[in-house]
Amino acid sequence: MSKYIHISFIxxxxxxxxxxxxxxxxxxxxxxTSIELSQANYYIQLDYPSTxxxxxxxxxxxxxxNSSHEWGIYTNSATPIKIWNTQLNRYDKIDSNILNQGxxxxxxxxxxxxxxxxxxxxxxxxxxxxxxxxVYIISWNDDTSNQYYKFQLLDVLIDKTYRFKYGPLNxxxxxxxxxxxxxxxxxSYFNLSEKKSISFVEYPINLWDFQLHYQIDSxxxxxxxxxxxxxxxDLGLFPMVSFNHQKVTVYLDTLTxxxxxxxxxxxxxPFYEAKHIxxxxxxxxxxxxxxxxxxxHQLIIKKEDNYFAIRALTLEGKDFDNLSIELEIKKL
Amino acid sequence: MYCxxxxxxxxxFTFTYLSQEVQAQNNEHTFLLSFEDIQTxxxxxxxxxxxxxxxxxxxxxxxxxxxxxxxxxxxxxAIYKDGFPVALDQNINYNLKTIPLWDIERIEVRLTPMNxxxxxxxxxxxxxxxxxPKKPIWSNVNVTNTSLNDLHSSVSVGLxxxxxxxxxxxxxxxxxxxxxxxxxxxxxxxxxxxxxxxxKYTYKILPGITLHxxxxxxxxxxxxxxxxxxxxxxxxxxxxxxKKNNLWGYLQLKASKNHTIQLDGMIHRxxxxxxxxxKDLHTGQQTTSENFDRIPSIGYDQGLxxxxxxxxxxxxxxxxxxxxxxxxxxxxxxxxAVSTSYNDYDAFGLISYQYKKTVLLxxxxxxxxxxxxxxxxxxxxxxxxxxxxxLELNFTSHSSVSYAPFTQLxxxxxxxxxxxxxxxxxxxxxQVNHAHISFHQGNIWVNSGMLLINQNNIPQVGNNKTxxxxxxxxxxxxxxxxxxxxxxxxxxxxxxxHAVNHLRDSGNLTFFYPELNLNAFIKIPxxxxxFGITSKFLGxxxxxxxxxxxxxxxxxxxxxxxxxxxxxxxxxxxxxxxxGLNNVFQSSFLSNDIFQLNDIDKTRIGNQNIICGYPKSFxxxxxxxxx
Numbered sequence: 001m002s003k004y005i006h007i008s009f010i011x012x013x014x015x016x017x018x019x020x021x022x023x024x025x026x027x028x029x030x031x032x033t034s035i036e037l038s039q040a041n042y043y044i045q046l047d048y049p050s051t052x053x054x055x056x057x058x059x060x061x062x063x064x065x066n067s068s069h070e071w072g073i074y075t076n077s078a079t080p081i082k083i084w085n086t087q088l089n090r091y092d093k094i095d096s097n098i099l100n101q102g103x104x105x106x107x108x109x110x111x112x113x114x115x116x117x118x119x120x121x122x123x124x125x126x127x128x129x130x131x132x133x134x135v136y137i138i139s140w141n142d143d144t145s146n147q148y149y150k151f152q153l154l155d156v157l158i159d160k161t162y163r164f165k166y167g168p169l170n171x172x173x174x175x176x177x178x179x180x181x182x183x184x185x186x187x188s189y190f191n192l193s194e195k196k197s198i199s200f201v202e203y204p205i206n207l208w209d210f211q212l213h214y215q216i217d218s219x220x221x222x223x224x225x226x227x228x229x230x231x232x233x234d235l236g237l238f239p240m241v242s243f244n245h246q247k248v249t250v251y252l253d254t255l256t257x258x259x260x261x262x263x264x265x266x267x268x269x270p271f272y273e274a275k276h277i278x279x280x281x282x283x284x285x286x287x288x289x290x291x292x293x294x295x296x297h298q299l300i301i302k303k304e305d306n307y308f309a310i311r312a313l314t315l316e317g318k319d320f321d322n323l324s325i326e327l328e329i330k331k332l
Numbered sequence: 333m334y335c336x337x338x339x340x341x342x343x344x345f346t347f348t349y350l351s352q353e354v355q356a357q358n359n360e361h362t363f364l365l366s367f368e369d370i371q372t373x374x375x376x377x378x379x380x381x382x383x384x385x386x387x388x389x390x391x392x393x394x395x396x397x398x399x400x401x402x403x404x405x406x407x408x409x410a411i412y413k414d415g416f417p418v419a420l421d422q423n424i425n426y427n428l429k430t431i432p433l434w435d436i437e438r439i440e441v442r443l444t445p446m447n448x449x450x451x452x453x454x455x456x457x458x459x460x461x462x463x464x465p466k467k468p469i470w471s472n473v474n475v476t477n478t479s480l481n482d483l484h485s486s487v488s489v490g491l492x493x494x495x496x497x498x499x500x501x502x503x504x505x506x507x508x509x510x511x512x513x514x515x516x517x518x519x520x521x522x523x524x525x526x527x528x529x530x531x532k533y534t535y536k537i538l539p540g541i542t543l544h545x546x547x548x549x550x551x552x553x554x555x556x557x558x559x560x561x562x563x564x565x566x567x568x569x570x571x572x573x574x575k576k577n578n579l580w581g582y583l584q585l586k587a588s589k590n591h592t593i594q595l596d597g598m599i600h601r602x603x604x605x606x607x608x609x610x611k612d613l614h615t616g617q618q619t620t621s622e623n624f625d626r627i628p629s630i631g632y633d634q635g636l637x638x639x640x641x642x643x644x645x646x647x648x649x650x651x652x653x654x655x656x657x658x659x660x661x662x663x664x665x666x667x668x669a670v671s672t673s674y675n676d677y678d679a680f681g682l683i684s685y686q687y688k689k690t691v692l693l694x695x696x697x698x699x700x701x702x703x704x705x706x707x708x709x710x711x712x713x714x715x716x717x718x719x720x721x722x723l724e725l726n727f728t729s730h731s732s733v734s735y736a737p738f739t740q741l742x743x744x745x746x747x748x749x750x751x752x753x754x755x756x757x758x759x760x761x762x763q764v765n766h767a768h769i770s771f772h773q774g775n776i777w778v779n780s781g782m783l784l785i786n787q788n789n790i791p792q793v794g795n796n797k798t799x800x801x802x803x804x805x806x807x808x809x810x811x812x813x814x815x816x817x818x819x820x821x822x823x824x825x826x827x828x829x830h831a832v833n834h835l836r837d838s839g840n841l842t843f844f845y846p847e848l849n850l851n852a853f854i855k856i857p858x859x860x861x862x863f864g865i866t867s868k869f870l871g872x873x874x875x876x877x878x879x880x881x882x883x884x885x886x887x888x889x890x891x892x893x894x895x896x897x898x899x900x901x902x903x904x905x906x907x908x909x910x911x912g913l914n915n916v917f918q919s920s921f922l923s924n925d926i927f928q929l930n931d932i933d934k935t936r937i938g939n940q941n942i943i944c945g946y947p948k949s950f951x952x953x954x955x956x957x958x959x
Binding site: 015016017018020021022023024025026029047262263264267306331332 | 477481482483484504506509517523525553555560561562563564565566567610611612613614615617619
């Protein structure tokens with residue numbers, strides 16, 4: 001009898017769901033990168049953590065948002081560019097006399113980093129920019145002199161092309177150019193003085209998820225974030241993390257320890273679309289007055305159904321002239 | 333006109349003269365899968381059987397099982413168990429794995445049967461369970477184990493006396509998963525475990541009054557495993573939990589020698605809960621969520637009540653009655669404030685008149701009303717020349733309707749491949765013309781015929797991505813099947829050629845594919861041993877389909893199913909041991925080519941992997957019956 005019971009038991013054991021496998025702990029990836037003040041941009045890809053770097057072509061003044069659902073025009077944040085809305089829409093009536101009416105302001109980046117630079121003073125927060133006709137004055141220094149240009153957005157064509165008029169301040173008839181949204185890149189870039197689009201400023205969007213670089217901004221408004229001084233004592237160079245917002249959404253976790261962040265924690269977090277965050281991973285040491293890693297900043301990035309937790313593991317170098325950072329990237 | 337009448341008369345008389353009356357046979361089916369075939373092919377559920385049953389093609393594509401006969405999906409082919417529909421309208425993506433075969437004696441395919449149903453009735457599949465043995469007490473035990481580590485077991489116990497007879501059957505069936513070709517952990521077909529309790533009870537209240545009640549209850553769990561997500565110790569699995577309760581029966585009153593009044597009823601409720609389970613295989617932590625991007629959870633309530641009166645008197649036989657049915661989504665009773673349910677009201681009549689022994693004329697009509705799509709008049713007509721003779725000639729014209737898939741009627745676009753639902757979709761209308769000759773002499777039964785099916789009102793994506801009833805298909809088949817039976821030998825070969833046109837409304841391309849079947853069971857004299865074979869060969873099959881006004885072709889490679897079985901009996905045939913070999917030649921995976929059709933040529937644009945079955949396996953089955 002016991003033989004039959006034994007056979008029956010073996011038979012019943014055969015026909016059952018297999019239990020789940022056990023896997024050893026997967027180590028997180030370490031990524032060493034220097035982020036020197038030579039203002040190179042460091043593009044990081046998360047699936048197979050790696051860095052691409054490119055010395056940016058800075059000879060452009062305006063960049064145009066390429067996302068299909070978004071319209072936006074931004075100034076070059078790596079160089080000091082001033083911008084001012086004249087609140088006039090007669091392009092030909094505006095000349096250098098207008099400078100007597102007001103001082104062009106610096107572009108300001110809002111904390112949520114979603115606002116268009118030009119829209120800051122005007123009415124650029126719109127779905128269809130056809131009503132937007134104000135002329136802007138854009139000013140920058142090209143090493144020899146201050147340049148003043150007029151800029152007026154005219155229209156958008158077939159929902160994917162910017163059409164705008166621009167030219168030196170005293171020219172009545174401006175140039176009209178068009179920039180068509182290129183789905184392969186996050187932004188399109190334009191040089192006003194050379195009257196042409198600039199290529200190869202950034203890598204195609206499928207090659208990177210976020211980038212480390214620097215951005216000029218007001219010191220007084222960002223006093224808690226470490227920065228490097230510039231020739232203009234009001235402006236500092238701030239370390240910046242910019243996101244490939246067409247592919248990723250982010251959450252900055254300052255409460256949870258890096259070791260405790262896992263998929264089940266990240267899954268319920270409210271991720272949001274961000275273009276950049278300043279000062280992530282960095283902090284001032286108030287006693288030594290040196291830059292140091294910020295242990296509270298755990299950046300969580302959601303890319304499709306994948307989640308990545310990122311923190312600064314080590315920081316070498318005392319200032320931004322010679323700084324290298326080791327990022328720990330944990331795929332959740 | 334006179335010439336035609338004279339010709340017809342001569343034809344009928346010649347036929348009558350040549351024909352010899354033979355013993356009456358109830359050969360309503362065109363194709364049959366017998367109990368022995370089911371055992372030989374080790375078929376555990378109806379989905380597995382659909383790969384073997386002649387006429388049909390079954391494969392799994394991206395986790396979904398597709399069962400078709402040419403251009404016709406299984407959703408428009410009624411499936412009955414002991415005369416009652418197993419899933420009523422069949423438009424609810426019913427999982428045929430949940431229909432067990434351990435209590436089934438035979439499966440029949442009937443082409444254009446003269447039935448009283450208006451829905452999905454042009455081609456029907458009938459499963460018949462074992463009759464309750466007329467024994468005071470009996471039992472039956474079966475255990476099947478395969479080299480793939482599948483295990484299927486069932487126990488049935490029954491009691492019977494003059495007035496009451498009843499049985500209860502319990503079953504557990506476990507089928508191992510089939511892993512993806514490329515993945516290490518992901519499954520192409522998930523493992524599933526099913527428990528069944530089937531009950532059957534008959535009460536002969538009075539000599540002319542019978543109450544029969546049957547119920548099938550099943551619970552099935554399916555585990556589809558996902559790949560390990562690269563760079564993590566995490567996986568995402570999908571679990572399905574299916575539960576079914578189906579209760580049906582009839583009260584039959586013999587009103588006179590030839591007249592019967594019958595009241596049928598059925599209540600069917602089922603739910604299939606689908607959950608995605610995210611697991612960390614290092615920590616063991618896991619969470620569940622419902623993923624609408626994949627298969628959503630579903631649940632339906634169905635009810636049927638039917639009253640009929642029939643007469644078996646000669647030469648005129650008739651059946652009249654009414655049928656009411658109701659289908660309700662119990663998972664999402666309202667979607668966008670629309671009630672997800674519908675009702676059918678059907679009045680039917682079927683009359684047969686036999687002129688001497690020469691001609692049998694049958695005609696029927698259904699007046700069918702659906703509260704969503706309106707009323708339809710569905711006629712049927714059949715003429716049989718020399719019925720039940722050696723040579724019988726039969727022509728049938730048959731109209732029926734099938735509902736559009738329930739999701740296409742009610743569900744939002746993400747469950748309809750991005751198309752918007754349309755509650756006013758018309759039912760798919762099927763017009764079938766069937767002509768066949770059958771020859772029955774001694775031990776040989778030969779059946780050959782032609783079947784033409786035209787379907788209209790097939791849902792297709794129209795303007796604004798809204799589904800509309802505009803698609804048309806056609807299907808033409810010539811077939812020949814034979815059954816040869818001697819005391820120890822049963823052989824049933826069949827051959828057919830199908831012509832399919834999936835895009836009769838646009839591309840109008842017809843493709844042909846052949847099919848061969850051979851089922852046999854041979855008892856070896858004086859050895860208590862028997863040998864069985866089931867086999868099916870499907871030739872290369874081309875299907876046309878349309879996406880964004882572009883026509884594509886999918887070429888399915890040939891499929892071969894062969895199963896062998898050797899059986900030895902002991903203890904006066906009460907105890908049997910069977911050794912089987914299943915799916916001898918066929919590999920599990922097929923890579924079908926996809927072409928885009930140009931004006932002058934076709935361009936290969938890729939391929940599509942499908943699964944047509946489990947790999948080759950060995951089977952051992954032990955069975956014991958106390959009778």
